[in-house]
Amino acid sequence: MDPMTMLSVSILFYFILLVISLCSIRAFLWRRKITTTQSAAGGIKQLPPGSSGWPFIGETIEFYRAGLVGVPEKFFFDRFRKYSSQVFKTSLLGETVIVIGGTASGNKFLFSNEGKLVNAWYPPSVRKLIPISSHLSNEQDYLKAARKAYPKFLSQEAVKSYIGIMDSMTKRHFETHWDKYTSTKEEMVTTTIHPLVKNYSFLMACRLLLSMDVEQETHRLNELQKLFVIVLNGILSIPIDFPGTPFNLAIKASILIKKQITTMIKERKLRLLSHENKSERDLLSLMIMFSEEESGKFMEEKFIADMIMGLIIAGHDSTTSVMTMVMKYLVDFPNVYDQVLREQTEIAKSKGTEELLTWSDIQKMKYSWNVVCEVMRLAPPGPGGFKQALEDFTYAGYFIPKGCKLYWSSIATHKNPDYFPDPEKFDPWRFQGGGPAPFTFVPFSGGPGTCSGKEYVRVQILVFIHHLVKRYKLEKSIPSNPKEEEKLIFKPFPTLTKGLPICIRAH
Ligand code: HEM
Numbered sequence: 326m327d328p329m330t331m332l333s334v335s336i337l338f339y340f341i342l343l344v345i346s347l348c349s350i351r352a353f354l355w356r357r358k359i360t361t362t363q364s365a366a367g368g369i370k371q372l373p374p375g376s377s378g379w380p381f382i383g384e385t386i387e388f389y390r391a392g393l394v395g396v397p398e399k400f401f402f403d404r405f406r407k408y409s410s411q412v413f414k415t416s417l418l419g420e421t422v423i424v425i426g427g428t429a430s431g432n433k434f435l436f437s438n439e440g441k442l443v444n445a446w447y448p449p450s451v452r453k454l455i456p457i458s459s460h461l462s463n464e465q466d467y468l469k470a471a472r473k474a475y476p477k478f479l480s481q482e483a484v485k486s487y488i489g490i491m492d493s494m495t496k497r498h499f500e501t502h503w504d505k506y507t508s509t510k511e512e513m514v515t516t517t518i519h520p521l522v523k524n525y526s527f528l529m530a531c532r533l534l535l536s537m538d539v540e541q542e543t544h545r546l547n548e549l550q551k552l553f554v555i556v557l558n559g560i561l562s563i564p565i566d567f568p569g570t571p572f573n574l575a576i577k578a579s580i581l582i583k584k585q586i587t588t589m590i591k592e593r594k595l596r597l598l599s600h601e602n603k604s605e606r607d608l609l610s611l612m613i614m615f616s617e618e619e620s621g622k623f624m625e626e627k628f629i630a631d632m633i634m635g636l637i638i639a640g641h642d643s644t645t646s647v648m649t650m651v652m653k654y655l656v657d658f659p660n661v662y663d664q665v666l667r668e669q670t671e672i673a674k675s676k677g678t679e680e681l682l683t684w685s686d687i688q689k690m691k692y693s694w695n696v697v698c699e700v701m702r703l704a705p706p707g708p709g710g711f712k713q714a715l716e717d718f719t720y721a722g723y724f725i726p727k728g729c730k731l732y733w734s735s736i737a738t739h740k741n742p743d744y745f746p747d748p749e750k751f752d753p754w755r756f757q758g759g760g761p762a763p764f765t766f767v768p769f770s771g772g773p774g775t776c777s778g779k780e781y782v783r784v785q786i787l788v789f790i791h792h793l794v795k796r797y798k799l800e801k802s803i804p805s806n807p808k809e810e811e812k813l814i815f816k817p818f819p820t821l822t823k824g825l826p827i828c829i830r831a832h
Pocket residue numbers: 445468472475636637639640641643644647705706707709710711768769770773774775776777778779781782
């Protein structure tokens with residue numbers, strides 16, 4: 326190792342040590358502060374029971390380990406049993422965190438108090454990378470402004486107008502990117518599905534959010550995709566901003582992405598002004614033309630760029646995860662595949678071959694959506710989320726101090742046998758009729774913080790399934806080493822360890 330490299334490594338080592346020490350002291354002081362808070366009457370207020378684990382790392386390792394062995398809910402269930410079925414205290418990512426039990430009442434409490442007792446909170450890595458627009462001083466202001474704008478281009482009404490684009494692009498995408506991997510009578514081809522789906526969902530996001538021509542602009546798309554991979558790696562890394570760390574690379578990549586997106590917004594604006602493609606009602610044109618009712622002002626280019634980047638980050642991997650998992654269950658349960666195929670064939674038969682899918686076709690895909698819901702119950706792409714207490718309050722008889730972080734768990738709720746009997750069983754019929762009770766099925770969170778892309782996701786996934794089953798039969802492939810079985814783990818997002826190697830065969 327040359328002297329310069331040794332010096333850099335030493336500096337990095339001492340820097341990490343310093344950060345860990347400072348964080349430990351901060352976490353220790355915070356813990357002391359909140360465990361000794363006095364009530365107005367002079368008595369000590371009782372925090373929920375639980376353990377703070379190790380200095381700085383707290384119980385983060387146990388939290389991640391449960392996910393890595395495929396049972397993220399175990400972290401919660403063990404502690405609900407040990408401390409309280411409604412609420413417990415832990416320490417994650419250097420923060421004291423109060424976990425509100427995986428119950429309908431707990432979820433309802435947190436979701437419906439958004440903006441009153443709690444608001445959204447994101448870990449430091451996300452906060453640094455989630456873009457904050459030039460004119461908005463913090464992420465709460467950004468969120469407020471963005472929440473005003475989202476309904477304009479992510480509402481049901483808006484999403485209806487994207488179905489045609491989604492439909493034609495999905496059909497073309499399978500022809501050009503998937504057909505070449507199909508098995509024939511003579512030859513059995515094993516294809517790893519996850520990267521194919523990831524590419525599909527990235528291209529779809531770029532087509533809809535950035536109006537990109539996915540067939541012509543391949544170089545630009547490849548560059549952008551590489552940058553997004555770096556940002557997503559950074560979000561999941563330790564947030565140390567030092568040259569060469571994944572987090573540092575992610576910050577740089579996010580700056581480059583925003584620059585590129587801003588250029589595309591300018592280009593699109595020019596096209597809109599020159600009245601080319603006037604009839605094209607895609608997301609980007611809606612964002613550009615969106616003006617606030619009160620002020621009549623259009624959104625700043627930088628703000629639009631921030632939002633688009635946030636939406637691609639929020640939506641890309643989550644949608645990929647659901648579509649890949651849907652394919653896994655369709656392979657594992659041929660009877661479910663047959664039923665989905667019957668439903669989709671009936672819809673296809675009712676239309677001309679060149680006719681595009683419509684909103685009313687999407688409404689008919691009831692069983693297919695039940696399948697997607699059951700997939701999201703067992704493998705929710707967002708296994709939970711953080712909030713922050715805006716003021717002191719009491720929950721289940723315990724004191725929650727202002728500033729304290731809270732966590733809700735979709736996976737703990739979805740695996741609760743009181744709401745979903747035989748919770749490990751894959752059974753789409755659970756969602757038939759009225760479906761699960763309110764606040765028991767929460768893959769999209771709830772209340773004012775509900776996923777703004779929910780309707781977009783539903784349509785995109787159903788269009789994907791329509792073309793998938795219409796075009797291909799899905800078959801298990803024979804593993805080269807039967808001992809190396811595919812497993813579903815959570816890192817903390819659901820991940821298939823082998824990326825789903827299967828055979829796809831044209832009908
Ligand atoms: C299956 C796919 C998806 C799932 C399961 C999902 C789930 C979620 C969840 C649980 C939250 C709340 C996070 C929290 O409170 O910490 C959220 C927020 C959000 N999601 Fe999604 N999401 C998906 C796809 C998308 C897509 C495709 C978009 C955009 C096109 C999107 C846009 C958003 C936005 C903007 C928020 C922030 C909402 C707010 O705080 O006002 N999501 N999503």
